[in-house]
Amino acid sequence: MVMTPRERYWLTCGNKEPDRVPIQFSGHASSIANIEDTGLYGYKAICRFLNISDYEEPVGDFGILNLHPKIRERAHDEFQVVNIGDPGRIQLKDYKSIQAERHLTWGFYSERRSNHFCFPTEKMPFLDKTSPKDVDQYDFWPDPDNPAYYNNAKEIAKKLYENTGDIIMANSGYTAAIDFIYQNLRGFSNWLSDPYMNPQFYIALKNRITDISIEINKKFYQEIGPYIDMASYIEDMGSQEGPFFSVEYYRKWIMPWQKKWVDAISPLTKARIWIHSCGSIFELLPSMLEAGFEIINPIQPLAKNMEPWRLKKFFYGKAVFHGGIDLQKLLRLNKVDLVVKETKNLIKTLAPGGGWIAAAANNIPPDIPPENIFAAFDTIYKYGRYPINID
Numbered sequence: 001m002v003m004t005p006r007e008r009y010w011l012t013c014g015n016k017e018p019d020r021v022p023i024q025f026s027g028h029a030s031s032i033a034n035i036e037d038t039g040l041y042g043y044k045a046i047c048r049f050l051n052i053s054d055y056e057e058p059v060g061d062f063g064i065l066n067l068h069p070k071i072r073e074r075a076h077d078e079f080q081v082v083n084i085g086d087p088g089r090i091q092l093k094d095y096k097s098i099q100a101e102r103h104l105t106w107g108f109y110s111e112r113r114s115n116h117f118c119f120p121t122e123k124m125p126f127l128d129k130t131s132p133k134d135v136d137q138y139d140f141w142p143d144p145d146n147p148a149y150y151n152n153a154k155e156i157a158k159k160l161y162e163n164t165g166d167i168i169m170a171n172s173g174y175t176a177a178i179d180f181i182y183q184n185l186r187g188f189s190n191w192l193s194d195p196y197m198n199p200q201f202y203i204a205l206k207n208r209i210t211d212i213s214i215e216i217n218k219k220f221y222q223e224i225g226p227y228i229d230m231a232s233y234i235e236d237m238g239s240q241e242g243p244f245f246s247v248e249y250y251r252k253w254i255m256p257w258q259k260k261w262v263d264a265i266s267p268l269t270k271a272r273i274w275i276h277s278c279g280s281i282f283e284l285l286p287s288m289l290e291a292g293f294e295i296i297n298p299i300q301p302l303a304k305n306m307e308p309w310r311l312k313k314f315f316y317g318k319a320v321f322h323g324g325i326d327l328q329k330l331l332r333l334n335k336v337d338l339v340v341k342e343t344k345n346l347i348k349t350l351a352p353g354g355g356w357i358a359a360a361a362n363n364i365p366p367d368i369p370p371e372n373i374f375a376a377f378d379t380i381y382k383y384g385r386y387p388i389n390i391d
Helices: 005-013 043-049 069-074 132-137 153-163 178-186 188-197 199-227 247-253 255-268 282-291 308-315 336-350 370-383
Strands: 079-083 089-091 099-103 109-113 116-118 167-171 230-234 272-276 295-297 320-325 356-360
Touching: 005 167, 005 356, 043 370, 079 153, 132 199, 153 167, 153 199, 167 199, 178 188, 178 199, 178 255, 188 199, 188 247, 199 255, 230 255, 247 255, 247 282, 255 272, 255 282, 282 308, 308 320, 308 336, 320 336, 320 370, 336 370, 356 370
Parallel strands: 079 167, 167 230, 230 272, 272 295, 295 320, 320 356
Antiparallel strands: 089 099, 099 109, 109 116
């Protein structure tokens, strides 16, 4: 029996085998990176590869949110994404970047330097702040009552739910990324050292970010909660070689605020709670699951201890895996025949018993040949059918 994507997804989340492995090629973390094309590859090159000429200029700070529908169809994408609104940004004309702006959500700065997106440390609003009074006196705290966050969200989600069988993912963007926001208000090194050097300030700033994030997202999910299947949260916590901190640090200085967010949002929706964290987070996974996260993305298979077999062995039945298609070597450096071979091996490892949603192990950068991208997704679509039977 052929299932709808939504039926497929919910069986997979229940660690049961549907008709085939669900696939995502869209959204803010499983899309094409919004980075200027290298010339040979990148978004526009992919459009040319598929003979698409009517594409829009890409939108999105990380993954492209407005992928051309033909790309998503060609990659067998089964998701629809409902994005939280953006109150806007202030363009900065007196700064060195070709595109610099201040976000009205949180008031941090971002810019495009050459062809990449970054958050300039020298302009972080709390970089030199040290007192809880500074938290109270900050002028750019978001207003949870701003209708720009929620305009049309309910109508969009309801229409998708009633008129498609697709998997509906909510993207809360910068409003659901507590430590990411702390980093870009205060600086990465301060984020890691403040708990030891200035714990009173750390708690004050962290509490304010968390409380506002919860208020915005409670309103968002009160609108869309009945219609969505996946609720998103973003927090990079790992490098290639391991987590940024110990398990003990995570449980004391990160997890309580994440859990507070999950506990506030999960009663508002049937959706599974998804977290994006790049890098090696194997050691943190038991605590992350305890915090209430259920779907783990992006599963970067070459990061330390993130091999698919290892995740399957230790966390099958405890977490749903989302991602796993290697971008660091497999799709970047190899020919199509090897891409097909290794993707089959990935299917054999992660697909049996359900619990895996196939996607790229992050947004696809502009140094990946288009033929390799579609070879991987075609292989999953063809061979990811249950019962799995790959020689």
